[in-house]
Amino acid sequence: MTAPESSLHDNGDSRAQRPPESGERRPAGWQRAMRWTAWLGFLGLAIANSQKAAFSGVEFVALAVAIGVSIFCVARPLGGPQVDLSEPAHMLGAFVSxxxxxxxLIGAVLTVGGVAATGAIVYDMSTGRADFGDVVRDIxxxxxxxFVEIVMRGFYDAELEKTHAYALFVLLLPGLLLLWYNLIAFFKRGNEFRVDNDGSVAVRTGDTWSALLEYEYPTVTADGTTIDFIAPPPGGRVSLPQHRVFSREYGVRLPxxxxxxxxxxxxxxxxxDLDPDSVGDHFTARRRT
Known part of the structure; x- marks a missing residue:
């Protein structure tokens, strides 16, 4: 399988091209920090007062502030310009997962709620405090x-706090899925890499940068999470991030x-040479011998 026509020099290095600006701006770092602080403050108040049947005035104010800050960040982003990194030739600078x-955080909250409800079901049924019918009725x-509270929009109080909230066990699966999917980039993040103006690629290990020499690796695989350059034994491998990769220079996500x-x-x-089944963000490349 041959490579498509690309923006490369004769020696294979990519031409330096700055990515085009979209005319829009992205939120500044202090705006993102302010948004995080507002929502975490509201979440903390909600958890601290979770025994109450309804929000207090303080919680409503915190929610209004969090929503207002989010709207401000979207309506008036004050960071750098948005750029388009949809073309391979625009990959310049450092990239990190x-x-x-x-x-x-959302996944953790859902998981905790699901685990608590599941534990309550198991404990109550094992101690005789409830049987299967009681659990089903409570759910x-x-x-x-x-559902009625949502439809009535605050005009009806179903007094859900008087139930055992066994129904919250359904939160366990989506919570675990959110944790699994979003922690991939944390546990399998690969090494930060940099594409220089001359087309060379350097890989960061600790505080040092070293050139990526493709000829040292007979096999390269990409699975949508990392791009792995695999050396023959006793050599190791170099893993570059592919899942949730961001440009340090432009602060935007790299598809x-x-x-x-x-x-x-x-x-x-x-x-x-690429294997015939190499499509999308998955591929296997083998060095010609």
């Missing part, structure tokens, strides 16, 4: 009351397919 801690009452396409073209120009 980042974890979406907001979704991790039905909770689900019905919750996984753009990342994969850049390295596909680079490898093909350096004597590698």
């Amino acid at each position: 980042r974890t979406n801690w907001a979704l991790v 039905a009452v909770f689900a019905e009351g919750w 996984a397919k753009t990342n994969a396409e850049y390295f596909r073209r680079r490898l093909c120009s350096r004597g590698f």
Whole structure:
């Protein structure tokens, strides 16, 4: 399988092209920090007063502030310009994988709620405090009351706090899925890498940068999470991030397919062949012998 036509020099190095600006701006770092602080403050108040049947005035104010800050950040972003990194030729500068801690936090809250409800069901049934019918009835009452409260929009109090909230066990699966998906970038993040103006690629290990020499690796694989340069034994491997990769210079996300396409073209120009089933952000490249 041959490589498509690419924006490369004759020696295989990419031409330096600054990515085009979209005319829009992205939120500044202090705006993101302010948004985080506002929502975490509201969440902390909600958890601290979770025994109450309804929000207090302080919680409503905190919610209003969090919503207002979010609207301000979206309506008036004060950071750098938004750029488009959809083309492989625009991959310049340092790139690093980042974890979406907001979704991790949401997943953790859902998981804790699901575990607590599941534990309550197991404990109550094992000690005889409830049987299967009691659990089903409690789930039905909770689900019905919750639905009616949503439809009535505050005009009806289903007194859900009087149930055992067994229905919250359903939060366990989505919580675990959120944690699993968003922690991939944390546990399998790969090494930060940098594409210089001359087309060379350097990989960061600790505080040092070293050149990526493709000829040292007979096999390169990409699975949508990392791009792995695999050396023969007793050599090791170099893993570059592919999942939730961001440009340090521009602060925008690098699409996984753009990342994969850049390295596909680079490898093909350096004597590698792609397996026929290499599509999208997944590929396997083998060095010609």
